Amino acid sequence: MRNLFLLATIIAAMRSMAFCGFYVAKADATLFNDRSEVILVRDGERTIITMSNDFKGDVRDFAMVVPVPVVLRESDIRIVERRVFDMLDSYSSPRLVEYYDENPCHPPVMYEMDVATSRAEVTSDKFLENKKSPQSLGVTIEAQYAVGEYDILILSATESAGLKQWLTENGYRIPETANDVLEPYIKSNLKFFVVKVDLSRMQQTGSAFLRPIQIRFDSHKFMLPIRLGMANSTGSQDMIVYAFTRTGRVECVNYRTTKVPTDRNIPLFVKQKFGYFYKDLFARAHRREGKNTVFLEYAWNVTPSFGGMKCDPCVGPPPMPREFAEAGVDWGGQNGGGQVFFTRLHVRYGREKFPQDLVFQVTPNTEHFQARYVLTHPATGDLTCSSGQDYLETLYYRRHRELEELNALTGWDITKRQSYTNDVKNQLSPERRNNIGGPWIPWKGPGGGGTPMLGWLALMGLFAVVLRILQQWPQRRLA
Amino acid sequence: MAHTRSILRPIAFLQRDARHFQILFLGTFLLYGLLALHWDAEWQRYALILVTCFAVQALFIQWKGLAWNSMKSAAITALGLCLLLKAGSVWTLALGASVAIASKFLIRWKGKHIFNPGNLGIAAAVLLTGDAWVSPGQWGSGATLVFLVGAAGLMVVLRVGRIDTSLVFLGTFAAFDYVRTVLYLGWGSDVWMHKLTNGSLLLFTFFMITDPMTTPKAPKARLFWSAGIAVLAFVLSWKFWINATPIWALLIFCAFNPILDHLIHGEPFHWARPGNRISSNLIPIQHQDHA
Numbered sequence: 001m002r003n004l005f006l007l008a009t010i011i012a013a014m015r016s017m018a019f020c021g022f023y024v025a026k027a028d029a030t031l032f033n034d035r036s037e038v039i040l041v042r043d044g045e046r047t048i049i050t051m052s053n054d055f056k057g058d059v060r061d062f063a064m065v066v067p068v069p070v071v072l073r074e075s076d077i078r079i080v081e082r083r084v085f086d087m088l089d090s091y092s093s094p095r096l097v098e099y100y101d102e103n104p105c106h107p108p109v110m111y112e113m114d115v116a117t118s119r120a121e122v123t124s125d126k127f128l129e130n131k132k133s134p135q136s137l138g139v140t141i142e143a144q145y146a147v148g149e150y151d152i153l154i155l156s157a158t159e160s161a162g163l164k165q166w167l168t169e170n171g172y173r174i175p176e177t178a179n180d181v182l183e184p185y186i187k188s189n190l191k192f193f194v195v196k197v198d199l200s201r202m203q204q205t206g207s208a209f210l211r212p213i214q215i216r217f218d219s220h221k222f223m224l225p226i227r228l229g230m231a232n233s234t235g236s237q238d239m240i241v242y243a244f245t246r247t248g249r250v251e252c253v254n255y256r257t258t259k260v261p262t263d264r265n266i267p268l269f270v271k272q273k274f275g276y277f278y279k280d281l282f283a284r285a286h287r288r289e290g291k292n293t294v295f296l297e298y299a300w301n302v303t304p305s306f307g308g309m310k311c312d313p314c315v316g317p318p319p320m321p322r323e324f325a326e327a328g329v330d331w332g333g334q335n336g337g338g339q340v341f342f343t344r345l346h347v348r349y350g351r352e353k354f355p356q357d358l359v360f361q362v363t364p365n366t367e368h369f370q371a372r373y374v375l376t377h378p379a380t381g382d383l384t385c386s387s388g389q390d391y392l393e394t395l396y397y398r399r400h401r402e403l404e405e406l407n408a409l410t411g412w413d414i415t416k417r418q419s420y421t422n423d424v425k426n427q428l429s430p431e432r433r434n435n436i437g438g439p440w441i442p443w444k445g446p447g448g449g450g451t452p453m454l455g456w457l458a459l460m461g462l463f464a465v466v467l468r469i470l471q472q473w474p475q476r477r478l479a
Numbered sequence: 480m481a482h483t484r485s486i487l488r489p490i491a492f493l494q495r496d497a498r499h500f501q502i503l504f505l506g507t508f509l510l511y512g513l514l515a516l517h518w519d520a521e522w523q524r525y526a527l528i529l530v531t532c533f534a535v536q537a538l539f540i541q542w543k544g545l546a547w548n549s550m551k552s553a554a555i556t557a558l559g560l561c562l563l564l565k566a567g568s569v570w571t572l573a574l575g576a577s578v579a580i581a582s583k584f585l586i587r588w589k590g591k592h593i594f595n596p597g598n599l600g601i602a603a604a605v606l607l608t609g610d611a612w613v614s615p616g617q618w619g620s621g622a623t624l625v626f627l628v629g630a631a632g633l634m635v636v637l638r639v640g641r642i643d644t645s646l647v648f649l650g651t652f653a654a655f656d657y658v659r660t661v662l663y664l665g666w667g668s669d670v671w672m673h674k675l676t677n678g679s680l681l682l683f684t685f686f687m688i689t690d691p692m693t694t695p696k697a698p699k700a701r702l703f704w705s706a707g708i709a710v711l712a713f714v715l716s717w718k719f720w721i722n723a724t725p726i727w728a729l730l731i732f733c734a735f736n737p738i739l740d741h742l743i744h745g746e747p748f749h750w751a752r753p754g755n756r757i758s759s760n761l762i763p764i765q766h767q768d769h770a
Binding site for chain 1: 670677
C-alpha cells in the first residue's frame with residue numbers, strides 16, 4: 001500500500017468553521033505538523049478561509065480532509081499563491097528595533113536615529129478507486145471537482161465508522177482517536193472536503209510546493225475546529241491566523257486572547273539570535289498563561305486609504321489591494337470599500353488544554369498592536385567627560401535591566417553574560433567603578449520584567465482609601 | 480479588648496452593609512484580571528466609568544432627595560462595567576455607565592426598577608453605538624476561577640436568598656448543554672466542562688442574574704424565570720451563534736418581570752431585612768428607601 005498522509009483540515013460544525021493541521025501519518029512515515037497558517041476573512045456572515053500547511057513530505061503522500069458546513073460549489077473553491085502568506089507573515093512578524101545612544105561628551109549637531117529592523121523567523125492512483133461502495137458505508141460523494149493541482153471530493157457521512165472505513169479503504173490511515181472527533185462533526189451535519197494532489201496537473205503548474213486552498217461560505221459560525229488536528233498528536237501544534245475584518249480586531253471567545261509581551265528592551269547580543277529569542281519568549285509566555293491562551297501578535301488598520309502608519313517600524317510592506325484580493329477581502333480595493341482591519345493571532349494548542357474548537361468574534365476594537373523588541377546601541381567615542389561617565393553609569397544599570405528582562409522573557413541563563421555589563425563598568429573611572437553598586441531596581445517586580453510593583457501598591461492603597469470613605473458614608477446623609 | 484476589636488473592625492465593616500462585600504469581591508475580580516490574567520490596565524477608562532456612575536447617581540440623589548449612602552450602588556455598577564464592558568471610544572463607556580445608573584430611576588414599575596442596571600448599560604452601549612463589546616473569553620476557564628467566583632458568589636447569593644436563581648440557571652444551562660454536547664454530538668465531557676467553567680458564565684450566574692431587585696418576587700416565578708434565561712441563552716448560542724448570550728437573555732427576561740410579578744405574587748425584597756443585606760446584583764441596587 002502506498003504511503004499516504006492525510007492532512008485533515010476540518011471546516012465547520014453545522015454551518016461554518018475551518019480547521020487546519022491534521023496530519024495523519026501512514027505506515028512508518030513520521031511527520032510533525034509544526035505550523036499551519038490560516039487567512040480568515042469575516043464579513044458579516046461570509047467567511048473565507050485560506051489554508052496553508054508546511055507539508056514537507058512527498059506530495060503523493062498528501063491528502064487533506066476538511067469538514068465544511070455546506071456542499072461547496074466549484075466557484076467557492078480556489079487556489080491562491082503561497083506568496084500572500086509569506087507577505088502577511090513578513091509584514092506582521094514580531095520585530096526587533098535598533099536605536100543608538102548619542103555621545104554626551106560630543107553631542108552631535110544633527111543626530112539621525114537609525115532604525116533597523118529584522119523579523120523573527122518563526123518557524124513557522126485514482127482518487128475514487130473505492131474498495132467498497134460509499135453508499136454501503138453511509139458515505140455519499142456530494143460533489144467532485146478538479147481545482148488547480150488538487151482533486152477535490154465533498155463527502156457526507158451518516159456515521160463516523162463508515163467514513164473512517166471509507167477513508168481507510170481508499171488509502172488513508174486514520175488514527176483510532178479520530179473517530180471520537182469525526183462523530184460530533186457528522187452529527188453536526190458537516191460535509192467533508194477531501195483533497196488530494198494530481199501529480200500531472202501539479203507538474204503543469206510548475207510549482208514545487210502545494211499551493212494554499214481557499215474556500216468561502218456563509219454561516220453564523222465563526223470558528224476554527226482544531227480538535228481533529230489533535231487526533232494523532234500528543235504534543236502541541238502552532239497555528240498562525242491572519243484575520244481580516246471591516247470593523248476591528250478578531251478575538252477568541254472561548255479562550256483568553258492575550259497580548260504577547262512587547263516593547264521590551266533586550267541586550268544587543270540577542271540580535272544574532274532573534275528567531276530563537278522569540279521562539280523561547282513565546283514558549284515561556286505560553287507556559288505562563290497556562291497553555292490555554294490565544295496570543296495576539298499584531299493588530300493594525302491596513303485600509304489602503306488609511307492615512308497613518310501601517311506599522312512602526314515596518315518589517316515588510318503592508319498588504320495592498322492585490323493581497324486583499326488574493327486573501328478574499330472583497331471590500332479592500334484601492335478606490336472603494338471600507339476599512340480593512342488586520343489581526344495576527346498565534347495559538348499553540350494541545351489536546352489537554354484546548355478541549356473545544358476555537359470560536360472567534362469580530363470586535364470594534366481598532367487599537368493597534370505589534371510585538372516589538374528594542375535594542376539600544378551604546379554611544380561610541382570618548383566618554384571620559386563627567387556627563388559621559390554619568391551616561392556610562394546609567395548604561396551599566398540599563399544593561400542589567402536588559403539582562404534581567406531577557407531572563408524574565410525567555411528564561412535564558414544570564415550568568416554567563418556578565419561581560420555585557422562589565423564592559424561598561426570597565427570604561428568607568430576607578431572611583432566611579434568602586435562606587436557603583438549592585439543593580440537594585442526598586443520599581444520592578446520579581447524578574448524585572450513584570451508589572452511595576454509600585455503601581456500595584458498604589459492601587460491597593462487607593463482601594464483601602466475608597467473603602468475607608470465608603471465606611472463613612474452611612475453617617476453622611478443629606479439633610 | 481481593644482486589640483481584638485481592631486482586628487474585627489474590618490469584618491464588622493463588611494457586615495454592616497451588604498454592598499461592601501460586593502465592592503470587595505468585584506474589586507478582587509478586577510485585580511485578579513489585571514494581575515493574574517494580565518489584562519491591560521486601562522486606568523483612565525476605569526476612572527471614567529466610576530466618575531460617570533457617581534455623577535449620574537449624585538444627580539438623581541439630589542433630584543429625588545435620596546441618601547448619599549446609595550453611592551455605593553453606583554460603585555458596584557461601575558465595577559461591574561469595568562469588568563465587562565469594552566469600547567473603542569471613552570464616550571461609549573460614559574454612555575453605558577449613564578444608561579446603567581439612570582435606568583434605575585427612570586425605568587420603574589411599582590416602585591421597583593425593571594432592568595439590571597449593568598446589564599442594560601452594556602446592552603445600550605453595544606446596540607446603540609456598535610462601538611462596544613464584551614469579551615466572554617477574557618476570564619478563560621479554570622479551577623482557580625471556579626473557586627474564586629464560586630466561593631465569593633455563594634457567599635453573596637446565600638445571604639441575599641437568591642441561591643435558587645443561580646442554581647436553576649446554571650443547572651438548566653448545564654443540562655441542556657450536556658444533552659447537546661455530550662449525549663447528542665458525542666464530544667467528551669471535558670468540552671462541556673470547559674464551557675461551564677468559563678469565568679464570564681460564572682460571574683453572570685453569581686453576580687448578575689441574582690440581583691434581588693430585578694428578579695421576580697415569588698420563588699416559583701424565579702424558578703421559571705431563571706430556567707427560561709438558561710434555555711434562551713442556550714438556544715441563542717447553539718442556533719444563532721451569538722456570543723455572551725446570557726446577557727441578552729437576561730435583558731429580554733427582565734422586561735417580563737412586571738408581568739411575572741403581577742401574575743405570581745411574592746414577597747417584595749427589602750434590603751433592610753436582616754439576612755438580606757447583601758445586594759447580589761453585579762450592578763445594583765437602589766437604596767432601600769428608593770427601591
